[in-house]
Amino acid sequence: MISRRDFLQAAMASAALYGGSGFGNWSRLAAQQALTQDDLLSFEKFGNVTLVHVTDIHAQLKPIWFREPEINLGVGKNKGRVPHITGAEFRRFYGIEDGSPSHYALSYDDFVALGQGYGRMGGLDRVSTVVNAIRADRPDALLLDGGDTWHGSYTCYQTEGQDMVTAMNALKPDAMTFHWEFTLGTQRVLEHVQSLPFAALGQNIFDAEWDEPAEYFKPYEMFERGGVKIAVIGQAFPYMPIANPGWMFPEYSFGVRDEHMQEMVDEVRGQGAELVVVLSHNGFDVDRKMAGIVSGIDVILSGHTHDALPEPVVVGETIIIASGSNGKFVSRVDLDVRDGQMLGFRHKLIPVFSDVIAPDPAMTTVIDEIRAPYLADLEEVVGTTDSLLYRRGNFNGSWDDLICQALLEEREAEIALSPGVRWGPSLMPGDPIKREDIWNVTSMTYGEAYRTEMTGEFLKIVLEDVGDNLFNPDPYYQQGGDMVRTGGLGYRIDITKPQGERISDMTLLKTGEAIDPAHSYVVAGWASVNEGTEGPQIWDVVESHIRRMGTVTLDPNNSVQVVTG
């Protein structure tokens, strides 16, 4: 159905991103000369339908630094396949020139040097400019938000998500689906959902008691655009009550539910849908598996795992689009739909270079109004960093090391555990650390930092359990996060082994001694999914640690030895 020619067009459209300044030509001036807003937005209109996809914004209203992962291992069938390639390998796969804007936007290495030239990315006012430009070209384009929108910043926490609802309403999406939104708690989520001027979708959001589709969340919405009947089916994050505190939304049950997805696809086709789009928060590997099981889906707009891919991945007759995170990218997908069939596509992953794309003044005003009451708190400088602070990757990032260090020292613990989440922007060496920056990597509704004792045996079970959530060879048994970050504890992990056999050589770093299964260790951590967890909020712990340090300098962390087989 998708011809080789159409596929090449898609590749060429995304190839238009590349080029730009040459290798080593890293000054800001050179970057800006090589890169223009017109270049970034140029797109030869194709077919009769346009989809615009944003996802996993994590409440990032302002431009940010965001370093993509260095380590993103795939297992089973996904070993060595996108999105599980990084750095130079990723660039070679997509023909990205070293030192180019795409190198900076899509891969991790030379991040600091390239960042000097290309600047921050994202900012919802820049995203708005991109969306407006696409709408000017195709007024009835569908804008779809993949969720993880109402979470992840100081203002989002203080306003219980109202900041993002207000800002996104100004962007006028046509539908969204959900994940972290539910950690606002059932009552608050429903308040927002019932206020939305667009569709709140999730075919896998079920009533926990009756095990039937939940009220207030429709499985799908039908649209007519460009003379084409389009069904957009929502797929919320399948493992919400497991990965996040289920007690905050006990009324709901989720799961992949691909049988029900098939029923919904058949139902919308029966109602005359000529194009079936799934707006998904499954994570990429789960989406790829689902595309091979459920028939009749034309496009999956994939979210959750924060992958940014410059070309769609094609599974059978389904194309999967991955649009990154934190407002760094906007995907535009043009489709030629005729006689009830998707005949071709053209795609572009638009990188939102904040110094190149002009902010939309109307959205800037909205953002400024949201931030105004909190501005002094947001911008208070707590310390400075000499090191690059980043998180994204399967194992500890430097932000995680700093958080673990804070837990060890401020909470007087032997071992620290920090959740392997994929959100949280980076900071460049020399940057001041503002309160806002700390909240960007810690903000959540269950941020209490606990302090407890765990035996060595129990710690191994923790690592094995989280390891299986990441490295189970069957994507349907993965939850899409990264490995739990550890402080004061080293270990070896063989990702090719089954659960129970992956973790070995656990070492208490303070003494260099092997972890004793029978001994109890003092453990500090945060983000417990357990109701009634007590302790100071993690952002306060990290802030007081940074204040004491003044300037943050981190050594490379070699405490986790990874065996990939």
Add this chain to the structure above:
Amino acid sequence: MSFTRRQSLALGLGTAAAVALPFRPALAAVEDDIAAFTGGAEVGSGGVTLTAPEIAENGNTVPIEVSAPGAASILVLAAGNPNPGVATFNFGPLAASQTASTRIRLAGTQDVVAIAKMADGSFASDRKEVKVTIGGCGG
């Protein structure tokens, strides 16, 4: 603060205590239960569908559904529970559909097995691994 044993089991980072390890102790009991149901007859595949979550949201109450058009009865086993027997659903000749759903308790990550006895006396089975975990934090 202090944690009770129960609370420790649910510390947010994906702590699942002993239940995280696949349970294999009751295999002999499972074989016995299957043999008792089938009388030792060969068990084919296809014709029976077991629907269960890949990862249980709560191991104490896991929703499952079995469906086998034309079946006379369906045996459901939780292969890793200390007592694997869950239920046998019998369908009379007037049953409108041979489908049943219930909620079961799973001691840990394990296979759930459904074996259907068809009207012609043949047997078919389906199985699905259900992971029991307390999870951690996703993206």
